[in-house]
Amino acid sequence: MSIKDIIQQENQEFYTAEFLQVKNWMTPNPYCIRLGQTLRAAGEMMEQLKIDSLPVIDDNDQLIGLLTLKKLFSYFLHGKENVKLIHCIKRNVKAVRPTDSILSTAPLPYEQLLVVDECKKVVGILSLRDMMDAYCKLVHRLQQKENTADVLRAILESAYEGIAVVDQYGVLLEFNEAYSRFTGIQRADAIGRHVAEVIDNTHLHITVKTGIPERGVIQNIQGQDMVVHRIPIWNEGKVTGAIGMLIFEGVSEVYKIYETLHKGHVRGKKRQSFSLKQEDSRMTLDQIIGVSEEISKVKRIARKAARTTATVLITGESGTGKEMFAKSIHHLSPHSSGPFISVNCGAIPEPLFESELFGYEEGAFTGAKRGGKQGKLELAHNGTILLDEIGEMPLVMQTKLLRVLQEKEAERVGGVQKYRVNVRIIAATNRDLREMMNEGLFREDLYYRLNVIQLHVPPLRKRRKDIPILLSYYLKKLCEKYQLQEKHVTSAAVSSFIRHDWKGNIREMINTIEQLVTLVEGNIIDVHHLPEMMKEKSTALVTNNDLKDTQAISVIQEAKNIGKQKEKEMIIKVLKEAGGSKKKAAEMLGIHRTTLYQKLKKYNIR
Template structure:
């Protein structure tokens, strides 16, 4: 009965028990050890079978082995165990051992989790201490549970003193305890501390419907910091807007069809065809003499097309050096040639992707570049200089020329296949000399435009002045007419009409009337006229004007002031 009682007691223990003799043979084990090691008396006869790390030669030193080598724990079959040995003696002679096995797997896992939590808390505390912004945490009762060094330095208090005190004792004019009651977040609120205004945010932390904490954070310890930050951000935004504005200005269409002034039949037909072409994606070839307004037509076509939202990129093929034209059109990789940017550069075609590119003076493009351009038109892809990769593009080409491309094809200076690629829609823009009926409306338009630019108010053009302009053969086109109008506006008095005497002699072919004009007036008028002509010819470069007129810069400035010439 006692044996049965002892057996039941051992089997109900929550500790494993194994009895072995001096040879390591298992003579007895309880239910817990059976569960731990999955013991079977018919299979497991030796201790080394369940604890492989124990050698049979060490059996006599098992007590030392277990208590010292495995003092803390051993791991068997992913189970973490503590094992203690109790010697079994008969007449003071050891006959074996009773091993007590404690399964601490769950405890070890819990301990690992606790250690991880402790590590996380240490890192969090370190992070909070390193934070420049002041941070404080209170519990639901308003007691400070954490405050970082930055905040205590700002408040000029001891960190250890603050922990455990009510927040109202620590921070003047605080609302942290109010947020703990209302549970309503307060963001970027002004708070006065030590005579200075700061900006703070207070955030309630709620878990499972219960408030567990309120976190307070100083955003700016002084409102001046906010002003400084705002000014920095505003400066950055201003620079961005300036850059964006310059980029968009240089890569956008500035004119629309309303800016194409003229009612003559030939000009109206050109505008009508241009408007139709704007509704398609076909390439357009603009043909006309210099000064006919080819670039204005290109602007207008882009702005009226479905590509108006994208870039309008302008390229003057005659103005770019031949050896740089390929890199300018197609871009290049960094370091591909001497002087190239390290980061490389996007070409005009890539920049115009999904938009339009205006190739002015296309007749001046060298033959080897014509071949490369043809490939772009055929394959719809570009390859940067120095690169082995191609990039797909979607670009609408508007080309312009004042040259006879058909004659150039015969001479072998322009590729016939490229000509047919570009010449899908051809728009011939008539020169101004072939549409004299447009001179009056153009002159009035340009007079208003230039007077606004020069900020000079005049009445307009007299009938005689308009008659002179209409009877002149404008070899220089609209550009020449605009220069003449600008010259006249500089000569005419405020709120006066432009008269024939304000126009160049080659236009009026008239003579001065001497009856009511003194010699001094004639000399002054001639001097003013000469200075104005020189200024216009030299593109308003005063140093160049002084050199051409063979006078000093000082004398030129005196005469400009004397004649009240607007610069």
């Protein structure tokens, strides 16, 4: 069954629900007149009961026909009041069953409908007012259902955790934005497909079959271990679907939670398993904070790059977190069991560069250490080396590094024997290497050797959606660092953080938060506490994404305005039909009188 068929089936079930059956809206046990009585008797009965029609039944209480006030009046004008009913009734009467849907009565051109059971006995009568009451309550329920769907959609899309919902066939019904960012698969492309085609190593379709929930299980998605929940959805004793949730973006989150608990229970004792150094070496992509599409895209590329041993070139402005991505790639790569060595090419004097990178033999130069010294490449054997600020590397060293990449061999300064190099190389820079190539400052052949997989980390101003999350995280972390009571930031101050351009990116932002945490006396950080540069009105250009968001908000607002206008028109129409009676109008609309008064005030209806 396709997703379209499932939706149609759900709609069909809604419209045939017991709520809409005629028996819930008809007037039960209506007054009837028996066959054989006169028109005068029927007229007196109508006059006494204040009704304009009478069902006519036989001695077995079965429906024969209907006598209307219009027909009765016609016979009275011709002096036939003593004529018996058998000659005057309308026999071709449309009747409905108690279990019929009220919606099936809409096309029928009758102001009243008789309701009969299987034995053709009259059990009720359905007036036009009864039908209107049912339709008004139906509209109200549909509005409630639509509002509930909007709320659920908002919850799904605002959740940081990935959430996927499947039906009893394993077909995806929901696939929220967080899951979409993580996998790189658009929601529109995911919904309607089998979950196994979209999510790696999923068991959601198996959860539907077994009905057994799985909590906190490990699932490998795109080469990274995740902690997930799989929860079956039960309805009337049957499993009708299942929900899958990414509780953590990676297993390292569990390590952090464990460490927090461990710290609380074993204060003052030396930790055996989770030292600060080990936490740093276990840097993973889930520890890189951000939910924006820009950073999620970089994470996806990094996961794919980590599966291989190919050389990676990470570009981006200073302070964007290039080293964090390098450590994450190392942790997820085949070299994860080996060391991670970082070399800042801009911090090593040019005469010492070769010996630092390749090492030196004893007596290689004046002041050389006895026994020689291993270089960074040797220390990184079977692991990963990060050549940070690769644009600062001297040209001579660029040539030697190129030979290492080509031959997988290196030689110490003053040495005569080469040693094998089994190292994954990751380079990072905040400079434009292409422009440096044109100026003759960077070797073209080395650039193409390094640029096998390029990873560009966007600046913070290009992913403003992540700023509130980063602010919250580092505010809490720095308060804990200085053992201060947790501080909070006002919404106006958060807005200033979002508007600021952050030329120094996350590094600048952390320094600003640290300044505020240490200098602000109270627990509330407001706009007047911020540095002067942040108080100035931002002149940054609006990005395309901002424009799209604004357009989307405009469309939603327009839809809401149309809905309000329709509601206002409907209330005015029903008020007119009710002759201005608010009590009657509230009943016809299927709402409480107080609610109607509120809506009258809201729409200024008099």
